[in-house]
Amino acid sequence: MRRILLTSALPYANGDIHLGYLLEAVQTDIWARFQKSRGHECHYVCADDAHGTPVMLRAEAEGVSAEDLIARMRGEHLRDLSAFGIAFDHYGSTHSPENRELSAEMFRKLRAAGRIAEREIEQLFDPERGMFLPDRYVRGECPRCGAAGQFGDSCEKCGGVYAAAELKNPVSVFSGAAPVRRSSRHYFLRLAADGDFLREWVFENIADPGGGEKTIPRLQKEAANKLREWLSGELRDWDISRDAPYFGFRVPDCEEEKYLYVWLDAPVGYMASFMQLCARGGMSFEDFWGENSAAELYHFIGKDILYFHALFWPAMLKNSGRRLPTRVFAHGFLTVNGEKMSKSRGTFITARRYAESGLPADALRYYYAAKLGDGIDDIDLNLGDFVLKYNGDLVGKFVNIASRVSRFLLEDFGGELDGEAQSGEGFSAVVAPILALSDSLARDYESRRYHSAMRSVMRAADSINGYLDEKAPWVMRKDKTKRAQLHQTCSAALRGFHLLTAYLLPVTPQLADDAAKFLQCGPPQWAGLSPLPAGHRVGEYRHLLRRMQNENARALIQAEESCA
RNA sequence: GGCGGCGUAGCUCAGACGGUAGAGCAGCGGAAUCAUAAUCCGCGGGUCGGGGGUUCAAGUCCCUCCGCCGCUACCA
Numbered sequence: 001m002r003r004i005l006l007t008s009a010l011p012y013a014n015g016d017i018h019l020g021y022l023l024e025a026v027q028t029d030i031w032a033r034f035q036k037s038r039g040h041e042c043h044y045v046c047a048d049d050a051h052g053t054p055v056m057l058r059a060e061a062e063g064v065s066a067e068d069l070i071a072r073m074r075g076e077h078l079r080d081l082s083a084f085g086i087a088f089d090h091y092g093s094t095h096s097p098e099n100r101e102l103s104a105e106m107f108r109k110l111r112a113a114g115r116i117a118e119r120e121i122e123q124l125f126d127p128e129r130g131m132f133l134p135d136r137y138v139r140g141e142c143p144r145c146g147a148a149g150q151f152g153d154s155c156e157k158c159g160g161v162y163a164a165a166e167l168k169n170p171v172s173v174f175s176g177a178a179p180v181r182r183s184s185r186h187y188f189l190r191l192a193a194d195g196d197f198l199r200e201w202v203f204e205n206i207a208d209p210g211g212g213e214k215t216i217p218r219l220q221k222e223a224a225n226k227l228r229e230w231l232s233g234e235l236r237d238w239d240i241s242r243d244a245p246y247f248g249f250r251v252p253d254c255e256e257e258k259y260l261y262v263w264l265d266a267p268v269g270y271m272a273s274f275m276q277l278c279a280r281g282g283m284s285f286e287d288f289w290g291e292n293s294a295a296e297l298y299h300f301i302g303k304d305i306l307y308f309h310a311l312f313w314p315a316m317l318k319n320s321g322r323r324l325p326t327r328v329f330a331h332g333f334l335t336v337n338g339e340k341m342s343k344s345r346g347t348f349i350t351a352r353r354y355a356e357s358g359l360p361a362d363a364l365r366y367y368y369a370a371k372l373g374d375g376i377d378d379i380d381l382n383l384g385d386f387v388l389k390y391n392g393d394l395v396g397k398f399v400n401i402a403s404r405v406s407r408f409l410l411e412d413f414g415g416e417l418d419g420e421a422q423s424g425e426g427f428s429a430v431v432a433p434i435l436a437l438s439d440s441l442a443r444d445y446e447s448r449r450y451h452s453a454m455r456s457v458m459r460a461a462d463s464i465n466g467y468l469d470e471k472a473p474w475v476m477r478k479d480k481t482k483r484a485q486l487h488q489t490c491s492a493a494l495r496g497f498h499l500l501t502a503y504l505l506p507v508t509p510q511l512a513d514d515a516a517k518f519l520q521c522g523p524p525q526w527a528g529l530s531p532l533p534a535g536h537r538v539g540e541y542r543h544l545l546r547r548m549q550n551e552n553a554r555a556l557i558q559a560e561e562s563c564a
Numbered sequence: 565g566g567c568g569g570c571g572u573a574g575c576u577c578a579g580a581c582g583g584u585a586g587a588g589c590a591g592c593g594g595a596a597u598c599a600u601a602a603u604c605c606g607c608g609g610g611u612c613g614g615g616g617g618u619u620c621a622a623g624u625c626c627c628u629c630c631g632c633c634g635c636u637a638c639c640a
Contacts, residue, residue, distance in 0.1 A: 012640055052640065123638070136639045144565095154636080161565080161636060186638085222569065226635070229567050239638050262640070303569095307637070332569090333634085340633085370588090371577075377570070378633075385576050388589055396602050404599045451578075455587070465603055474598040490598095547600055 002209065003295040004035055004042040005288050007270045009305060010049035010094065013073040014058055017080040017351040019364070020302075020334040020341060023379060025086045026368045027331055027448070028300040033087065033506035034445040039527030043283070047092035047273040048074040052262035053134055056247035057174075066247045070095055080351035084361040085509045090280070092273030094265055099272035103265040104252040109320035110189065117188040117237055124152070124164050124179035126172040132243050133164070133172055133179055140167030187251060187258070188237035194315045195235050201314055201324065202227050209296050209326060210446040216327075219310060222376040223303070223330045227310055238312055240264045267313045270299070271322075293323040303330040303376050329448060332378035336557075346557045359552055360545070362508040363390040369450040369507040383553040391547050393454075394511070397461040398504070399544045401468075401497045402518065405490040406541035408473055412483070418491040419534040426492025430467050431531050434460050434499045438529070441503055450507070457503050464496045494519075494538065495531040502529050514544050 008028040011021055025046075032044035050070040059069040070093065078091050092099075110116050124133045135152035142155035143166040152164030164170065165181065172179050191198075203224055205215040217224065242248070244257040249265055251258040271289055278285045288295045299309050309328045317324050333340075336347035354364065367386050370393070371379050409415055420427055437456060444453035471489045476482040497515075502524035505512035516523050520539050521532065 014640080049640075054640070121638085132638085134638060134640095151639090153639080164638085191637095226568060229635080230637075232567095236637065242638080261638080266640085304635075305640085307635090308640095311637090335633095373578085380576075382576060385589075389576085391600090391602090392589065395600065400599060400602055402599095404603080406599095408598070455578080458588080462604090465599095466605090468598075469596070469604040472596080472598080474596095477598085543600060545600085547602085 002035070002040040002042075003287070004040055004298070005274060005295060006032060006042070006044050006298040006300065007273075008044075008046045009299075009301045010047050010266055010269055011077050011081075012052075012054075013048050013050045013070045013077075014052075014054040017077050018341065019336070019349045019351065019354065019381065022081075022084055022086075022351055022364065023334045023368055023372075024300055024302060024331060025081055026084065026365050027329075027372055027450075029086045030365070030369060030450060030506045031298075031300070031445070031448065033509065034442075034526075037502070037505055037526040038442065039525070043089045043274065043277060043281075043288075044087070045090045045092070045270065045273040045277055046088050047094055047096075047269045048077055049262065049266050049269065050074070050093050050095035051246075051248035051259075051265060053137075053242075053246065056245065059247070067095070076352075080355065083355040084351065085365065087509070090273050090277035092269065092276050094262075094269035094272070096269075096272055096276070098275045099265060099269050100249050102272050102275070103249050103260055103268045106268055106316060106320050107252050107260065107264070110316065113319040115190045115193060115315075115319045117190050118185055119188060119237075120183045121186050121239070122165070122181050122183045124170065124172075125182035126175055126177055126179055128175035128177040129172065131245055132182070132184065135164045137173040138164045138167060138170050138179060139173055140170035143168060184243050185256070185258075186239050187241040187254075189240050189264075189312065189315065191235040191238050191311065191315055194318065195231070197318065198235070198311060198314065199231050202231060202310055206326070210443075212443075218327055220330060220374065220376055223306055223310065223328070226303070226306060230307060230311060235311070263308060263312070264316075267308065267316070289322055291321050291323055295323075296326045297323065299325055299328045301328060301330050303332055306330050329374075330376050331372070332376050335378055335380045337382055338380055349556050354556060357552060357555055359548065359556070360510070362510045362545075363394070363548060365507055365509075366390060366394055366454070370454045372448065372450040373452070374448045383556065384550065387548050387550050387553050393458050393461075394508070395545050395547050397458055397465060398497075398500065399511075401461060401464050401493055401500075402515070402541060402544065404465075404468055405473065405493045406518075406538065408477060408486065408490050409494065409538060410540060412477070413487055413490075415537045415539065417494065417532055417534065417536045417538070418484075418487040420488060420491070421495065421531045421534050421536075424488060424492075426488040426495075427531070430464055430492040430496045431499070433463065434496050435529075435531070437503070438526070442526070445506065453503070454507070457500055460496070460500055464493050468493055498524060498532050499529065502526050511544060518542070518544065 008025050032042055035042040056066055059066040074093050124138055126133050138152035139149055141148050142150045143162050147155055154161045170179050205217050208216045240261045241251055242259045242261050246259040248259040275285050301309050314324050341348045367389055441453050441456055473486050473489045476486040498519055501512050501515045518539050
């Protein structure tokens, strides 16, 4: 049995869960459910990312304490994610005692290892607000093209990149005051010292924990390419402290009021969340995070935060006596109808909006699965396509199988399956080929080629539908002498349906649950999966899914526009 | 500006190691009527963004151009 710990990136406490984040949560959740269904020990943890300037400012604007704000946001995030069947084993917060402790320990160990540098740096400072200004909070004219109202890091007009201090006529976004330069002592993670280690670690191949004979790359090809950019030169030190006012953890053993940068304690939040789970579940924290841990550790992330997880984080772990991630899985962004999600276009769809629209969570999960591969490409949610895929695949093909034969089984055989669970014509024509799919399907799931897995499952559903057309049980039914054949055909089709339900369970847990109720079996686990036995009795069939209407999907966008 | 990614049938996308272009949906033509206008069989449809190169052979490797997108470390 494998021991696996996996994480999704931490949702930030200053924003709502949207369909883009759900892409990641669903991708991770499918993998977690798959591993569990295969009988492995698997823990899926996540947490709210609670610290940083934006949270502090928003709390101020709302007139509430930061603690109250993040508690509320965490509740909303958890509610939204739960509505999509994201089954965390634990969902913590980076603003927790455990994380405070682990972050401080991390910092101290890094310092003891000689990896912390201190330097005076000069930054823009808002004299009215009395705070240093992150680049994002300074606007001014682009030093290259002169475009007005540009942010302090890059120009939207000409694409130029510069330092905030280079902006002409800069103003603070908060007060409108002209920022002044002021220097302050900052702490840095000395990344350059780990250049050789990172170049090795990032590009290295590892033994396949999934049992494959060949070694596999630690990172996806595209991800490795991206990292080559940083790794090809000298690595710069990473600024990991912020001056007050800031919402976060104090820098340990520092007399001035300085805070750990949110991105320092955010990944440590993975550890803290798991630590809380351990307290509940009896696992040993060190088994998973100790330097010589034999457990597997995976981070699912968006491609935008790759360097945090593949550069800073490994460096932090290595120099603090911790284990390193087994692999890091990056995915692309979500676009809606071919375009970047946009509030003004109404395509910035929140999880809540979707849930309230009444569209089934499994529909989105299935659609994502049908499009997700192991790459880093963006995924497009095309609403028309979305409706067609759900109706065509899940309703028309998959659920249709149960719908086609259940009445015959119920009316003619009292819901009982025939005696040939492991032999006979129906078995060899329908059941055996689906059993034989197991290994290649498992490989697809394991390597996150969900789209390939979904194609295989649907091809199998096609074959059952084809089998039913060929056998025409509705014709057999009129001939009393063909009663045994009728029984066999319907039983085989339903056994096939049951097996496919198990294959689909990681993707569509609600559907699998409902199907299991109809089949009167437990949630079909992949480990030890076998055809429903002779004489097994199924329940009365009620529609497991409803067809989706185009209007429902379109309303996702319209509804957003009306309140934009 | 630098670096990276993408560009394959009307649509959404597959295509490890280079070897005569694939799926689903849509369209067209049949069949069937058990099933949620669900199902099955068959058909048409692509200069694989343009151009050049390597090779007996390139969507697949190299160069170049065009288009779209992303990243560029103190936004998270």
